[in-house]
Amino acid sequence: MDKLIVHGGHKLSGSINVSGAKNASLPILAASLLTKEDVILRRVPDVSDTNYMIQILSALGAEVERSSGTVRINAANIISEAPYELVRKMRASICVMGPLLARLGKAKVSLPGGCVIGDRPVDLHLKGLRAIGTEIDMEGGNMDMSAPTGLKGKEVDLRGKHGPTVLGTDNLMMAAVLAEGTTIIESAACEPEVVDLANFLISMGAKIEGAGTRRITIQGVSALHGTEHTIIPDRIEAGTYMVAGALAGNPDTGVTLHRVCEEHLQPTTDKLREAGHSVTFSNEGQSVTVKPGKSPVGCNIVTAPHPGFPTDMQAQFSALFAITPGLSIIEDTIFPQRFMHCAEMSRMGANMLVDQGKVVITGTESLSAAPVMASDLRASAALVLAALVADGATEINRLYHIDRGYEHIDEKLLQLGAKVERARE
Ligand code: EPZ
Numbered sequence: 001m002d003k004l005i006v007h008g009g010h011k012l013s014g015s016i017n018v019s020g021a022k023n024a025s026l027p028i029l030a031a032s033l034l035t036k037e038d039v040i041l042r043r044v045p046d047v048s049d050t051n052y053m054i055q056i057l058s059a060l061g062a063e064v065e066r067s068s069g070t071v072r073i074n075a076a077n078i079i080s081e082a083p084y085e086l087v088r089k090m091r092a093s094i095c096v097m098g099p100l101l102a103r104l105g106k107a108k109v110s111l112p113g114g115c116v117i118g119d120r121p122v123d124l125h126l127k128g129l130r131a132i133g134t135e136i137d138m139e140g141g142n143m144d145m146s147a148p149t150g151l152k153g154k155e156v157d158l159r160g161k162h163g164p165t166v167l168g169t170d171n172l173m174m175a176a177v178l179a180e181g182t183t184i185i186e187s188a189a190c191e192p193e194v195v196d197l198a199n200f201l202i203s204m205g206a207k208i209e210g211a212g213t214r215r216i217t218i219q220g221v222s223a224l225h226g227t228e229h230t231i232i233p234d235r236i237e238a239g240t241y242m243v244a245g246a247l248a249g250n251p252d253t254g255v256t257l258h259r260v261c262e263e264h265l266q267p268t269t270d271k272l273r274e275a276g277h278s279v280t281f282s283n284e285g286q287s288v289t290v291k292p293g294k295s296p297v298g299c300n301i302v303t304a305p306h307p308g309f310p311t312d313m314q315a316q317f318s319a320l321f322a323i324t325p326g327l328s329i330i331e332d333t334i335f336p337q338r339f340m341h342c343a344e345m346s347r348m349g350a351n352m353l354v355d356q357g358k359v360v361i362t363g364t365e366s367l368s369a370a371p372v373m374a375s376d377l378r379a380s381a382a383l384v385l386a387a388l389v390a391d392g393a394t395e396i397n398r399l400y401h402i403d404r405g406y407e408h409i410d411e412k413l414l415q416l417g418a419k420v421e422r423a424r425e
Contacts, residue, residue: 001397001398001399001400001424001425002399002400002403002422002423002424002425003395003396003397003398003399003422003423003424003425004384004395004396004399004402004409004410004420004421004422004423005393005394005395005396005420005421005422005423006384006387006388006390006393006394006396006413006418006419006420007392007393007418007419007420008367008369008387008388008389008390008391008392008393008394009389009391010248010388010417010418010419011248011249011250011251011417012244012245012248012249012250012255012388012413012416012417012418013249013250013253013254013255013416013417014253014255014256014415014416014417015255015256015257015258015287015415015416016241016256016257016258016412016415016416017257017258017259018233018234018237018238018241018257018258018259018260019043019045019047019069019233019234019237019259019407020042020043020044020045020069020230020231020232020233020234021045021192021193021196021231021232021233021234021235021236021237022045022047022049022050022234022236022237022404022405023092023166023191023193023234023236024192024193024196024197024231024232024234025041025044025045025050025053025231026049026050026053026092026095027092027095027167027170027174027193027197028041028196028197028200028229028231029041029044029050029053029054029057029071029073030053030057030093030095030096030098030099030170030174031099031174031197031200031201031204032057032062032073032075032099033057033060033062033075033078033096033099033100033103034075034099034102034103034174034177034178034201034204034224035075035204035223035224035225035226035227036074036075036076037074037076037225037226038072038073038074038226039072039073039074039075039204039226039227039228039229040070040071040072040227040228040229041070041071041072041073041228041229041230041231042069042070042228042229042230042231043069043230043231043233044066044069044070044071044231045069045231045234045237045407046066046068046069046407046408047403047404047405047406047407048400048403048404049090049092049404049405052086052089052090052093053090053092053093054066054071055083055086056082056083056086056087056093056096057073057075057096059082059083059086060075060078060079060080060081060082060096060100061075061077061078061079062074062075062078063075075103078100078103078104079104080100080104080106080107080108081107081108082096082100082107082108082109082110084110084141084142087109087110087112088110088112090112090404091112091120091167092167093109093112094109094112094122094125094167094171095167095170095171095174096109097109097125097129097143097145097171097175098129098170098171098172098173098174098175098176099174099175100145101129101134101145101147101151101175102151102174102175102176102177102178102179103178105146105147105148105150105151106145106146106147107143107145107146108142108143108144108145109142109143109145110141110142110143111138111141111142111143116337116340116375116376116379117335117337117338117340117376117379118335118336118337118338121160122143122168123160124158124160124165124168125165125167125168125171125172126143127156127158128156128158128168128171128172128175128185129145129171129172129175131154131156131172132147132151132152132153132154132156132172132175132176132179132183133147133149133150133151133152133179134146134147134151134175135147135148150179150180151175151176151178151179151180151220152179152180152181153176153179153180153181153182153183153184153218153219153220154183154184155183155184155186156172156183156184156185156186157186157187158172158185158186158187158188158189159186159187162333162334162335163187163304163305163333163334164187164188164189164190164214164305165189166189166191166193166194168189169185169188169189169194169216170189170194170197172185173185173194173197173198173201173208173211173216173218174197174201176218176220177201177206177207177208177218177220177221177224178220178221178222178223178224179218179220180220181219181220182217182218182219182220183217183218183220184215184216184217184218185215185216185217185218186214186215187214188210188211188213188214188215188216189305189306190212190213190214190305190306190307191305191306192212192232192235192261192263192264192306193232194211194212195211195212196231196232197211198211198212198216199211199229200227200229201224203227203228203229204224204225204226204227205221205223205224205225206218206221206224207219207220207221232261232264233259233260233261233264235260235261235264235265235268235310236310236312236313236378236405237405237406237407238257238260238264238265238268238288239265239268239310239313239316240313240316240378240381240385240406241255241257241412241416242255242257242265242268242269242272242279242288242290243268243272243313243316243317243319243320243385244385244388244413244416245277245289245290245291245292246272246275246277246290246291246292246293246296246320247292247319247320247323247385247388247389248292248385248388248389248418249290249291249292250291250417251291251292251294252291253291254278254289254290254291254292255289255290255291255416256287256288256289257287257288257289257290258283258286258287259286259287260285260286260287260288261285261286262281262285262286262288263285265288266307267307267308267309267310267313268309268310268313269288271299271301271309271317272290274297274299275293275296275297275298275299275320275321275324276293276294276295276296276297277290277291277292277293277296278290278291278292278293296324296325297324297325297326298321298324298325298326298327298328298361298363299317299321299328300328300329300330300331301314301317301328301329301330301331302330302331302333303330303331303332303333303334304333304334305334311332311334311335311338312378313378314330314332314338314378315338315339315341315378315379315381315382316378316381316382316385317330318330318341318342318345318352318359318361318382319341319345319382319383319385319386320385321361321363322345322348322350322351322352322361322363322364322367322386323350323363323364323365323366323367323389324363325363326362326363327360327361327362327363328360328361328363329358329359329360329361330358330359330361331357331358332357332358333357336356336357337357338376338378338379339354339359340375340376340379341375341378341379341380341382341383342354342359344372344373344375344379344383345367345372345382345383345386347370347372348367348368348369348370348372348386348387348390348394349364349366349367349368349390350364350367350386351363351364366389366390366391367386367389367390367391368390368391368392369387369390369391369392369393369394369395370390370394371394371395371397372387372394372395372396372397373396373397373398374396374397374398374399374401374402375398375401376401377401377402377404377405377406378405379401380396380398380399380401380402381402381406381409383396384396384402384409384413388413388418397425398425399422410422
């Protein structure tokens with residue numbers, strides 16, 4: 001297994017390109033199953049999660065060719081059973097359920113594994129699919145689904161106890177595009193990645209209105225045609241490097257990110273400015289420069305479904321607040337257990353108290369290097385950020401967690417002047 005050694009104390013400057021969004025790529029790759037014609041996707045990030053999804057599509061019978069960021073898929077001849085072992089490895093693979101039901105009238109997909117950020121139920125996915133006519137049997141860890149009388153549009157409210165569901169909204173939307181009649185999704189997720197999926201489906205001939213709002217209306221059609229689509233920029237990768245700029249950026253030059261979307265970064269931008277850092281967009285909102293503020297202050301964060309503060313950004317901000325003077329409180333209302341990174345950061349000298357879905361952070365003067373363990377994608381990214389400003393060389397083990405969602409993170413950090421190296425554990 002790989003590890004990343006980060007030598008702290010080097011100021012970052014220069015610029016990098018942000019990759020295509022992992023969390024848009026995964027449902028859109030799955031949605032390519034909805035047509036027999038060719039689909040060309042551009043800016044699909046080369047991360048292990050998208051490579052897993054490509055393996056799943058191939059195992060289902062699709063032809064898939066990747067050349068750098070462009071992926072061509074042809075799903076003319078596919079089967080309905082997803083490979084158990086691959087689905088177990090990545091929760092997002094459950095978003096093949098909707099397309100398989102829509103295309104074939106059946107699907108066999110393993111229950112996804114849990115993960116360190118909390119149990120990951122699928123009850124809302126099943127609620128949505130059942131509402132439009134899906135019968136579901138659980139056997140041997142698989143969800144065996146069929147729609148014997150076809151899929152028929154219905155009005156469904158997908159709100160759960162933690163609010164909307166992103167992939168649950170995606171799954172129902174992908175099933176409904178070929179259903180008979182009209183489906184209305186109430187309490188739909190509004191994330192930009194859901195909108196990107198809807199735009200992709202519309203480019204294939206789907207009839208969808210309201211994506212980006214809490215109410216999405218889908219009018220079923222008989223078939224979808226092929227298309228070409230460029231994936232939106234990854235707002236979480238961009239946000240992660242924006243925090244790096246606030247934490248470790250050269251005060252004069254800062255760090256510049258290209259290929260971003262200003263609108264998608266609003267919650268991160270607002271919070272960095274509230275904490276006293278400089279965030280400036282240019283190039284019609286497609287580039288952003290972040291410089292550390294002269295007198296940064298601690299802040300409070302409560303995560304919420306989009307357009308609120310994203311749960312996928314809270315760990316990164318905890319690294320920033322670890323060395324920001326004053327008190328900061330971060331509450332994750334979506335994944336109340338998503339604080340695995342705090343214990344590891346405390347080993348580096350951070351003053352963090354985790355209690356009932358919140359972390360109370362008291363900023364310290366400095367952090368010091370320690371061997372730390374990555375646990376989930378965003379927690380690992382937060383450890384890298386902390387290591388950038390820690391005294392000494394921090395070893396971050398189990399780097400595969402980061403490689404799931406950050407394309408070439410070591411190369412991008414080197415390009416910004418960080419002193420990092422990837423090594424074998
Ligand atoms: C997506 O996961 C993202 N993953 C996650 O990003 C992100 O953290 C999450 O949305 C929330 O924004 C992808 O898009 C591939 P949810 P998803 O269904 O769709 C509960 C990352 O770091 N829930 O919106 O699986 C659930 O437990 C990853 O890139 C149910 O109760 O998340 C959670 O509390 C991590 N029943 C809340 O809803 C269900 O059937 C939101 O989960 C489904 C979800």
